[in-house]
Every structure is written in structure tokens, then in C-alpha cells.
Amino acid sequence: MSDNEQHIIAEFDKCPGCGSTNRLAGSVADEQKAKGLLGEDWKMGIYQMGGVIVDPTKVNQMLVGTRVPVVSALVDVCLDCGTIYAVRLERGERALQAVQMPPLPPGSPMPPMSG
Ligand SMILES: [Zn+2]
Numbered sequence: 001m002s003d004n005e006q007h008i009i010a011e012f013d014k015c016p017g018c019g020s021t022n023r024l025a026g027s028v029a030d031e032q033k034a035k036g037l038l039g040e041d042w043k044m045g046i047y048q049m050g051g052v053i054v055d056p057t058k059v060n061q062m063l064v065g066t067r068v069p070v071v072s073a074l075v076d077v078c079l080d081c082g083t084i085y086a087v088r089l090e091r092g093e094r095a096l097q098a099v100q101m102p103p104l105p106p107g108s109p110m111p112p113m114s115g
Pocket residue numbers: 015016017018019020078079080081082083
């Protein structure tokens with residue numbers, strides 16, 4: 001899994017709105033940990049969002065396998081005031097996958113270059 005390794009760059013354990021540490025997925029995760037159904041190392045949230053940081057007008061000119069930066073945020077909801085906030089921020093790198101563009105038939109004119 002070293003190809004897609006993420007590194008934690010920040011963690012927040014208190015709601016920025018009210019300072020509570022009670023959060024939705026986190027509290028359910030704690031229940032599961034107490035039952036032995038979830039490993040102690042797991043940090044849970046309601047949603048993980050993020051993606052690669054690439055210029056969409058240039059990605060088609062990049063070689064498959066090029067290392068591109070990836071960022072993600074794990075978010076959860078405060079049980080006391082409803083604020084949705086990030087509990088973990090991560091960044092890493094990923095090898096660029098094959099571009100999902102249909103191949104041009106032979107003899108097609110080159111598409112116009114943007115930028
Ligand atoms: Zn709160």
C-alpha cells in the first residue's frame with residue numbers, strides 16, 4: 001500500500017463551535033471499540049472527502065505513473081451543536097492512473113490545446 005500512502009498533517013478532537021468532544025461517528029466508534037468490534041487505532045467520521053491536486057487542462061499530458069499530490073479530510077458532526085468539522089487532515093501521493101479519455105480514431109485532427 002506504499003503506492004497510496006497518506007500522512008496525517010492535522011487532527012482536531014474538539015468542536016470548533018462549542019469545544020465538545022462528543023461527535024456522531026466518533027461516539028459510535030467508541031461503543032464498537034468497547035465491544036471489541038473495532039480496533040483501537042481506528043478514527044471514524046461520517047465522510048471522507050478529497051482528491052488529487054492536478055490541473056485538469058494538463059493532466060492529459062502527464063505520463064501514467066507520475067506522482068501527483070492527494071489530499072483528504074475526514075469529517076464528523078458535533079453531537080452537542082451540530083457543527084460539521086474536520087477531525088483529520090491527510091496528504092500523500094498517488095501514481096497517476098490511465099487517463100479516461102476515448103482514443104482518437106486514426107487520422108483524426110489533433111484536439112485544440114487549451115491554455
Ligand atoms: Zn459543537
